[in-house]
Amino acid sequence: MAAPDRLTTKDWLIRVAISTAVVAGIWGIGQGVQVGLIEYVQRIVLLCGINIILAVGLNLINGTTGQFSIGHAGFMAVGAYATAFCGVKLAPAVTAALGTGAIADGVVFNAALLVGALLAGVAGLAVGVPSLRLKGDYLAIVTLGFGEIIRLLFNNTKALGSATGYFGDNPAGLPPYTSFFWVYVWVVVVVLIVRNITFSQSGRSLIAIREDEIAAEAMATPTTRLKVTAFTVSAATAGIAGGLFAHMQSGIRPEDFKFEKSIDMIVMIIIGGLGSISGAVIGGIFLAVTLELMRDLQEYRLVLYALLLVVIMIVRPEGLLGTRELSPSMFKKKAGAK
Amino acid sequence: MRLDRRSLIIALASSTLFGAVACKGGSSGGGGSSSGGGSEIVLGHYASMTGSTAHFGQDTDKAVRMAVDEVNAAGGVIGKKLKVVTLDTRGDSAEAANAVTRLIDVEKSTAILGEVASSLSLAGGRVAQRRKIPMVSPSSTNPKVTEVGDYVFRVCFLDPFQGKVMAKFAKETLKVEKVAILKDVKNDYSIGLSDAFKESFEKLGGKIAVEQSYGQGDTDFSAQLTAIKNTDAQAIFVPGYYAEVGAIARTAERLGVKLPLLGGDGWDAPDLFKIGGDAINGSYFSNHFAPDAATPKAQKFVADFKTKYGMEPTGLGALGYDAAAVLADAIKRAGKTDTDALRAALADTKNFEGVTGSITIDPQRNAQKSAVVLKIEGGKAKFAATVAP
Amino acid sequence: MSQFLQQVINGLSLGSIYALIALGYTMVYGILKLINFAHSEVFMVGAYTGFYTAGALGIEGMEQRGAAFPLYLALVVLMVAMGASALLGVLIERLAYRPVRSAPRLTPLITAIGVSLLLQNLGMLVFTPNPRRYPPIIKEVRFELGGVIVTNVKLTIFVVTLALMLGLWYLVQRTWTGRAMRAVSVNLDAAKLMGIDTGRTISATFAIGSALAAAGGILFGLDQITINPLMGTLTGLKAFVAAVLGGIGNIPGAVVGGLLIGLAEQLVAGYVSPDYRDAITFVILIVILILRPEGILGVVRQEKV
Structure with missing residues (x-):
């Protein structure tokens, strides 16, 4: 890769223009969604966004780095509780300064989300440092253990509502901050961050760790540091998803972050293809939409869901895209082959 | 720069995809008002x-x-x-x-x-x-x-009322002074009920001998009951669901804990008697209705x-x-x-x-x-x- | 003191059941390097098979008449459940694990999680989610020794566990199948070269491990009074931790690990807080993996490029 060019003013202007266009685009679509869709469908669309963040974040550690975590629901819980709690505590101070309205809400929500991401990241670091010395199945089972311990801690914390869960001081629940706009702004942010890591120097080192850790170490790759970093970033993104989820639900409880949630995340990245960002995006959408469409099947739904997972693993273990990314050139190649 | 644009395309493409999925759902759902105009x-x-x-x-x-x-x-x-x-x-x-x-x-x-x-x-x-x-x-x-x-x-x-009912019943009708509590900490119902019971019972002059807990889905209660056995409690308040309560009653019998159990409406299921058998006899619970009266x-x-x-x-x-x-x-x-x-x-x-x-x-x-x-x-x-x- | 002894006895009986399940994990892991997540559901199915078999043998009528369930029928129940679970274990391996055996290591792991979920949800469908009272295939008799209460069920658990463990040790150390299993666990390809039918050996491993889990399931039902389709999840995880604690792939290790986990759980529940009885298992797991990943009785193996 060529050395990064120094950015000129023009480059900066283009960046700002693109970002503004994207944000305006999301805002525009959000307005359309709010007017054009019934709330039930809106919820699914929000859930898709949250799933994308979860899947893309988890994919960084599970897919790209090949270090399997099956306890990410724990980090989602940390983010959810932290965001909800901070949001409730921050709101009075911010409304005192900025008054009520969309701007104040946005400030509170995003500040709280950042705290949530930070704390989830710290939790990720705390879990990652000791666990990432382990490999494969052992790492998986330790992350599962940590995920369960985190949930048990919330279950036994009175200030956060124990088993009843946390929904702020108002019985009507947490304020519904989670809108199409914020969810998808965060989707773009998370996808960009993960993408930039994946396609950077460190990203290639992460892939090297996945392919052969001992060989990577022999090439002087700081494997431990990189693995822990990837794990921390991944935990932080799960925290953001948790915060968005909390304010979509207007309340959270420890039961929302059971082992099954971690399995859901794994299914998302497996369907799309381990190691592919666009695959994770597709997987996240797929899971939200299918689980909703299958609701009419009642008790057969989860049986089919589990069966689907087994069949995918046997028939196409690399998922829809494998480690490839969805891009225009992919279709060109296919056309050329014909 | 080039890479940035590609990721933008991905992000935008995915949001369009949602749009498509969402619109499909929206159109099948029809308009938004719920008038209930049909038959x-x-x-x-x-x-x-x-x-x-x-x-x-x-x-x-x-x-x-x-x-x-x-x-x-x-x-x-x-x-x-x-x-x-x-x-x-x-x-x-x-x-x-x-x-x-x-x-x-x-x-x-x-x-x-x-x-x-x-x-x-x-x-x-x-x-x-x-x-x-x-x-x-x-x-x-x-x-x-x-x-x-x-x-x-x-x-x-409500739970506070139900807790009060059992506290009053325990203190005034059963004349017990000390009660042990065994609550389900994974169940907000059980926590609410035990808090309410504790408050009312203490207000009436009773004492809580010990508070023990379990989690919904647990099957082993011997540790908690062994600990309760070593107190001077005269009854155990178990505000959980029937399946665990049945097993708790059997375990208590097995460990030689001969105290009446007290509970709430979560007990009410035929399975309570199937699971608890003879061990549940002599226990009391509050409920919404009594089939025989x-x-x-x-x-x-x-x-x-x-x-x-x-x-x-x-x-x-x-x-x-x-x-x-x-x-x-x-x-x-x-x-x-x-x-x-x-x-x-x-x-x-x-x-x-x-x-x-x-x-x-x-x-x-x-x-x-x-x-x-x-x-x-x-x-x-x-x-x-x-x-x- | 009597309270402490009581907790210890209860802990050891729970631990014996963990040990029986842990054997299945440890044998499969030893051979395939796979955490057989579905093992916990095989345990559940074993318990339910025993439940229905006892029902079909008319245990309800006998209980109502006050008659004890004859010992030979109890053995029939045990055999049927062990047989059915063995079959299920072999089927799982054939249908789900064999096709992905040569895939990267995470593929079988996820497949195992999928099979586990599938069986759990099928269990909810077929057995209904309602907890069931386990039929008393052994009529409970209680003894009191200095304030400590021991039941014949607990004694049976110790005896059956010990008997099965010795049987397994004999099988692995003294028979042809056992020798083949040990060979496959050292190196699958080399074993194949030596003319060992690896497919059959792996099936045998699954069959034996699953049969032991079924025995564990029945003892669990007798000891814990109720069973439900989700009973395997946590119990299975704890048994897996027991296998890791003792040294995975190591049969005596699984037994030691099982007893230690059962004991630790019961003592934490009795003296610290029952809220952390599940957490202690995970704490033990994390500590052991970080300090001594090969387990108490395991041997270190160097990974090569």
């Missing part, structure tokens, strides 16, 4: 039909459908038939909120029934409140449920339920029946399916003769009801006392 009035029921608490949803749903069938057989309400649409929550709060949203938007429900578990009623109730669709919870006893807002009602009594209406309900489903109804079933009946009655009194009128009619419910007793909705949208205390003897629950609010 049917839809009552949406959300319940845990699958998952580890599936029996709650299934028991309630059977009774809800029976109540609605009876209303329809009698000609329906305001010239229309009632129709129940049931959606599963898997015992998951995100699913509960989804289910209620769908009941309102897609199924066009006039009113919502559900849930059993308070935490799920909270999640669903917030959606109903925001959309201003009346919701009646059959059996969520946590006080917070109806605090969500003025569209959320319930037809059962029941009104003719309740007796008819029990008989009809047995004929229809070949099994005994539980207290949850009885409350599900009452919730649907109260709702049907409110629609009748409102004379229309307008949600505001229906809400007002529900709030106005007075002395409605239900299976579980006379139901009057108070200004906090809770049912003012008396509770009964049942004693278990010879594998049957027998009426022991009535405690008025």
Whole structure:
């Protein structure tokens, strides 16, 4: 890769223009969604966004780095509780300064989300440092253990509502901050961050760790540091998803972050293809939409869901895209082959 | 720069994809208003039909459908038939909120029934409140449920009341001074009930010997009961669900703990006697109705339920029946399916003769009801006392 | 003191059941390097098979008449459950694990999680989610020794566990099948070259491990009074931790690990807080993996490029 060019003013202007266009685009679509869709469908669309963040974040550690975590629901819980709690505590101070309205809400929500991401990241670091010395199945089972311990801690914390869960001081629940706009702004942010890591120097080192850790170490790759970093970033993104989820639900409880949630995340990245960002995006959408469409099947739904997972693993273990990314050139190649 | 643009394309492409999916769902759902102009009035029921608490949803749903069938057989309400649409929550709060949203938007429900578990009623109730669709919870006893807002009602009594009933009964009727508590910490119902019991019992001059806990789904209680055995408690308050209570009773017997168990309406299921067997004899629990001291209406309900489903109804079933009946009655009194009128009619419910007793909705949208205390003897629950609010 | 002894006895009986389940994990892991997540559901199915078999043999009528369930029928129940679970274990391996055996290591792991979920949800469908009371295939008799209460069920648990363990040790150390298993666990390809039918050996491993889990399931039902379709999840995880604690792939290790986990759990529940009885298992797991990943009785193996 060529050395990064120094950015000129023009480059900066283009960046700002693109970002503004994207944000305006999301805002525009959000307005359309709010007017054009019934709330039930809106919820699914929000859930898709949250799933994308979860899947893309988890994919960084599970897919790209090949270090399997099956306890990410724990980090989602940390983010959810932290965001909800901070949001409730921050709101009075911010409304005192900025008054009520969309701007104040946005400030509170995003500040709280950042705290949530930070704390989830710290939790990720705390879990990652000791666990990432382990490999494969052992790492998986330790992350599962940590995920369960985190949930048990919330279950036994009175200030956060124990088993009843946390929904702020108002019985009507947490304020519904989670809108199409914020969810998808965060989707773009998370996808960009993960993408930039994946396609950077460190990203290639992460892939090297996945392919052969001992060989990577022999090439002087700081494997431990990189693995822990990837794990921390991944935990932080799960925290953001948790915060968005909390304010979509207007309340959270420890039961929302059971082992099954971690399995859901794994299914998302497996369907799309381990190691592919666009695959994770597709997987996240797929899971939200299918689980909703299958609701009419009642008790057969989860049986089919589990069966689907087994069949995918046997028939196409690399998922829809494998480690490839969805891009225009992919279709060109296919056309050329014909 | 080049790479940045590509990722933007990915992000934008994915959002368009959603748009497509979403629009499809939107068009099949039709417009947004719920006027209920057809020949049917839809009552949406959300319940845990699958998952580890599936029996709650299934028991309630059977009774809800029976109540609605009876209303329809009698000609329906305001010239229309009632129709129940049931959606599963898997015992998951995100699913509960989804289910209620769908009941309102897609199924066009006039009113919502559900849930059993308070935490799920909270999640669903917030959606109903925001959309201003009346919701009646059959059996969520946590006080917070109806605090969500003025569209959320319930037809059962509350945990603090139930806790007070048992505290009073233990202190004044059983004359016990020291009680051990064994609560389910994964269950907000159990926590609420034990807190209420503790407060009332201590206020009455009693003492809590020790507080022990377990988690829903646990099967081993020997550690806790061994610890309780070594205190001077005269009774154990176990405000959990019947399956664990049955196992707790058996374990207590096995460990030579010969104390009466006290509990709440979560005990009420035929399985309590199947699991607990002889070990549960001599225990007491508070409940919504006593089958042997029941009104003719309740007796008819029990008989009809047995004929229809070949099994005994539980207290949850009885409350599900009452919730649907109260709702049907409110629609009748409102004379229309307008949600505001229906809400007002529900709030106005007075002395409605239900299976579980006379139901009057108070200004906090809770049912003012008396509770009964049942004693278990010879594998049957027998009426022991009535405690008025 | 009597309270402490009581907790210890209860802990050891729970631990014996963990040990029986842990054997299945440890044998499969030793051979395939796979955490057989579905093992916990095989345990559940074993318990339910025993439940239905006892029902079919008319245990309810006998209980109502006050008659004890004859010992030979109890053995029939045990055999049927062990047989059915063995079959299920072999089927799982054939249908789900064999096709992905040569895939990267995470593929079988996810497949195992999928099979576990599938069986759990099928269990909810077929057995209903309602907890069931386990039929008393052994009529409970209680003894009191200095304030400590021991039941014949607990004694049976110790005896059956010990008997099965010795049987397994004999099988692995003294028979042809056992020798083949040990060979396959050292190196699958080399074993193949030596003319060992690896497919059959792996099937045998699954069959034996699953049969032991079924025995564990029945003892669990007798000891814990109720069973439900989700009973395997946590119990299975704890048994897996027991296998890791003792040294995975190591049969005596699984037994030691099982007893230690059962004991630790019971003592934490009795003296610290029952809220952390599940957490202690995970804490032990994390500590052991970080300090001594090969387990108490395991041997270190160097990974090569």
